[in-house]
Amino acid sequence: MNACVSPPPSAALGQHSLFDLWECDPERISNRDALRDALLGVIREHRGTIVEQVFHQFSPHGVTGVIVLAESHLAIHTWPEHGFAALDLFTCSATLDHAAIERSLGEALGARRIERRSEARGLPQKGLANEGAPSQPPPKAIPAPGA
Numbered sequence: 001m002n003a004c005v006s007p008p009p010s011a012a013l014g015q016h017s018l019f020d021l022w023e024c025d026p027e028r029i030s031n032r033d034a035l036r037d038a039l040l041g042v043i044r045e046h047r048g049t050i051v052e053q054v055f056h057q058f059s060p061h062g063v064t065g066v067i068v069l070a071e072s073h074l075a076i077h078t079w080p081e082h083g084f085a086a087l088d089l090f091t092c093s094a095t096l097d098h099a100a101i102e103r104s105l106g107e108a109l110g111a112r113r114i115e116r117r118s119e120a121r122g123l124p125q126k127g128l129a130n131e132g133a134p135s136q137p138p139p140k141a142i143p144a145p146g147a
Helices: 026-030 032-045 098-109
Strands: 014-022 050-057 063-069 072-079 084-091 113-121
Touching (some): 014 098, 026 032, 026 072, 026 098, 032 050, 084 098, 098 113
Antiparallel strands (some): 014 084, 072 084
């Protein structure tokens, strides 16, 4: 079950967003099971297709988790002692709205501030004669003096 459909040749293959959530509720980001349930709820709310998930509780604190989606993945790493959570969302489906998911994540984790960096991934490179071939020859080696 792969929700990724090949886009038109001029389109990106996916969207990648990194979310830094600051001043999160430490209780919400310190408990593995509660955090897992919150993130699964966000994915379901936005109609993502959950394939698999794994979450690990660290000692003395912190959680790392990954939700594998048919559309790609959502990963989280938390530092409850700093009220901070770092999330990585990659999707190859235009149906998952990263800005809407950002808002839901912030609400679910009690974040007071969110920073997001997003980038289109897999954009076709201009000037390629064929797949993987550079459009210009590599630079010529400059001979060493006296050679």
